[in-house]
Amino acid sequence: MTVDSTMESFLRELPKCEHHVHLEGTLEPELLFKLASRNNVKLPKGYPKTVEELSYRYEHFKDLQDFLDLYYVGMSVLQKEQDFEDLAWEYLNRAHSEGLEHVECFFDPQGHTERGIGMDVVIHGFRNALTRAEKELGISTKLIMCLLKHLPVANSLQTMKDFKPYYQKGWIHGLGLDSTEIGNLPEKFTECYKYGRENYPEGSLYTSHAGEEGGPEYVEQALKYLKVSRIDHGIHSVEDPVIMKTLAERDILLTVCPLSNKRLQVVDDVSEEPIRELLESGVPFSINSDDPAYFGGYILDNYLAVQNAFNLSVENWITIARNSVRCSVIDDSRKKDLYTMIDKCFHKYEALLD
Numbered sequence: 001m002t003v004d005s006t007m008e009s010f011l012r013e014l015p016k017c018e019h020h021v022h023l024e025g026t027l028e029p030e031l032l033f034k035l036a037s038r039n040n041v042k043l044p045k046g047y048p049k050t051v052e053e054l055s056y057r058y059e060h061f062k063d064l065q066d067f068l069d070l071y072y073v074g075m076s077v078l079q080k081e082q083d084f085e086d087l088a089w090e091y092l093n094r095a096h097s098e099g100l101e102h103v104e105c106f107f108d109p110q111g112h113t114e115r116g117i118g119m120d121v122v123i124h125g126f127r128n129a130l131t132r133a134e135k136e137l138g139i140s141t142k143l144i145m146c147l148l149k150h151l152p153v154a155n156s157l158q159t160m161k162d163f164k165p166y167y168q169k170g171w172i173h174g175l176g177l178d179s180t181e182i183g184n185l186p187e188k189f190t191e192c193y194k195y196g197r198e199n200y201p202e203g204s205l206y207t208s209h210a211g212e213e214g215g216p217e218y219v220e221q222a223l224k225y226l227k228v229s230r231i232d233h234g235i236h237s238v239e240d241p242v243i244m245k246t247l248a249e250r251d252i253l254l255t256v257c258p259l260s261n262k263r264l265q266v267v268d269d270v271s272e273e274p275i276r277e278l279l280e281s282g283v284p285f286s287i288n289s290d291d292p293a294y295f296g297g298y299i300l301d302n303y304l305a306v307q308n309a310f311n312l313s314v315e316n317w318i319t320i321a322r323n324s325v326r327c328s329v330i331d332d333s334r335k336k337d338l339y340t341m342i343d344k345c346f347h348k349y350e351a352l353l354d
């Protein structure tokens with residue numbers, strides 16, 4: 001099945017919220033090599049040497065760890081404030097052309113501070129791009145800091161203390177947890193989330209990657225120990241009816257990333273994503289790009305891949321779009337505006353796509 005051109009226009013125009021995109025994962029091979037040369041960064045022996053070689057490598061990940069190994073090396077080309085700004089601006093511009101209206105984006109502070117980059121360099125660079133996108137593109141934006149699961153908890157706790165001033169200034173709006181899942185159960189980070197609740201501003205978002213490669217027990221632990229109000233990925237929740245019931249009752253959003261799951265061999269095909277199960281059980285979810293430069297598609301490509309696999313109705317898509325707005329960290333007046341935009345899109349396309 002392929003998506004027909006009217007459906008494609010509808011999906012392009014549908015106002016979108018992205019809740020799961022790592023800014024470091026938007027580093028396209030072209031920009032990576034450009035920054036490496038601009039900053040005189042010598043990439044390690046064995047690292048692909050050309051855009052073509054790197055793009056080829058991106059198409060052949062064995063699993064999450066295979067991707068992460070390349071991802072952490074890739075981000076070493078980010079050195080100056082301008083580099084972080086250029087990276088985020090390229091993503092925002094591109095996603096805006098695909099109907100992005102609101103984004104809650106991740107960054108990995110330890111991936112930069114561990115190699116000696118100052119916190120201000122990272123935050124100011126990203127913030128410049130985000131505030132510019134708000135002004136020039138009309139996108140609303142939030143920044144979420146992720147802790148790396150593979151590093152010691154003490155390192156994460158220190159990072160949380162170091163970044164507290166940026167939360168207090170209202171420059172960072174939430175806490176997430178990413179990197180290697182298997183072997184790093186969420187319980188390990190209980191103390192970090194407790195620190196956040198006691199020290200970060202009220203209203204901050206708490207989320208965690210869980211149930212990507214790991215089973216439903218990872219999701220269960222994230223809910224129990226980290227008390228998150230959102231789960232990143234979470235597709236393995238469908239294996240446990242009790243967890244599915246909890247997610248629906250508590251209105252916990254799953255930020256699903258179809259092309260990422262395919263590239264990392266979590267699923268063989270997008271048709272294996274639990275889209276119908278989620279719709280039928282009332283578990284809210286959004287569709288996201290994760291690391292679009294690495295996984296072969298930005299937000300619209302992910303919407304199209306889902307449509308291609310599931311042939312959803314316009315009503316299904318309106319449900320997805322409205323849930324994405326409802327579960328976003330934005331005030332009621334912005335939500336109202338986005339609902340109005342979604343309604344308009346629905347009325348434009350409902351007869352055309354009957």
Ligand SMILES: Nc1ncnc2[nH]cnc12
Pocket residue numbers: 022025064071178179180209212260290291
């Ligand atoms: N898909 C993913 N899973 C875990 N950590 C990540 N960091 C960047 N992308 C990630």
Ligand SMILES: [Zn+2]
Pocket residue numbers: 020022178209232290
């Ligand atoms: Zn992710």
